[in-house]
Amino acid sequence: MERSHIPLSTWFWAAYLVSSQTPGLSAVQFQRQLGLSRYETAFGILHKLRAAMVRPDQDRIGGHPDQHVEVDETWVGGRTRGEGRGVHHKVLVAAAVEVRHREPGTAQDNRRDGRYAGRVRLAIAADRSAEALGGFVKSAVELGTLVITDDWSGYGGLRKDGYDHHAIAQCGDPEVPEEFLPIVHLVFSNLKSWINGIHHGVSAKHLQAYLNEFTFRFNRRFYPFNAFRSLLGIAGDATAPTKTELYSGEWRHPKCSGYGR
Structure with missing residues (x-):
């Protein structure tokens, strides 16, 4: 101003x-x-x-004994039609989201076993390496937090970094992430719908x-x-x-x- x-x-x-x-x-x-x-x-x-x-001075999420944090990454944006196999013009985005639990007996406690999203952190990641993904987690999540990810090697050093890390092997089963990482995938779905619905796509630069x-x-x-x-x-x-x-x-x-x- x-x-x-x-x-x-x-x-x-x-x-x-x-x-x-x-x-x-x-x-x-x-x-x-x-x-x-x-x-x-x-x-x-x-x-x-x-x-x-x-x-x-943004604080890091997590750090509560009765909550855990789901972490995953996804590709956002870009067009791939007519350019062959693989990912073209897309940007890798990492997310960490607190998973909270509704009080028993509330109207929505039967959805996703009463789990819902708390605070979220989103950032562009340079790649899927341990340096990039591990660096994101360390900047976004409090040390000592229970962190749930898939079994990608980029998250392999989180326990050594001081997190209570649980890696979930998907084994090609689409039901596994829906059961163990439902909240972060819901955040990704909402993010992509918001970008495409409100902004009709955005440039990688911004x-x-x-x-x-x-x-x-x-x-x-x-x-x-x-x-x-x-x-x-x-x-x-x-x-x-x-x-x-x-x-x-x-x-x-x-x-x-x-x-x-």
Whole structure:
């Protein structure tokens, strides 16, 4: 907002729209809502606000004896048709999500054995190596937490790193991840639906910003009225990209706990 030619009232209205609209807004919708003449202005405002959706001192999830954390990775975005076998133009995204349990007797305690998602952390991973995936877990999850993953070798060092790591062998059985990693896969499904439904796909260059927005919304879904206050509070200490940094690719979108920076 500092040294901006956009009126302060517009910034507050923009922050309110971004934080209060449950599914979020695309840049085109945002432009129309604010009555802006240029798409680039709406795009820039949105990314400045997304930079304020990650606290600089963001804590790590987990650490509770009655909860565990599911960790997995998936490919997001890209088009593969007509380019042969394999993954093309997709980005590897790692996720860690707290698994909580509903009180017995509640209306939804029979869904997924009463399990539901707590807080989530999402970040682009360079690859599926132990350095990349293990580094993500260490930046996102408290030491000593019970962590459940598949049996990919990239997670093999978590027990040595200080986690109570349980690796689940899938053995090609699709029922195994549904039983042992249902919550993180649900998060991935919601993430991809949100990216394709609201934003109609995003570029790899800015994907981390959208992961940050999804995380911000997801973690405050039970307290929607606090989102606006949180956004304004974080914005006071956050560094936002300039137009030049945003379009040149110099800007590095923040990740959870500084992972990969």
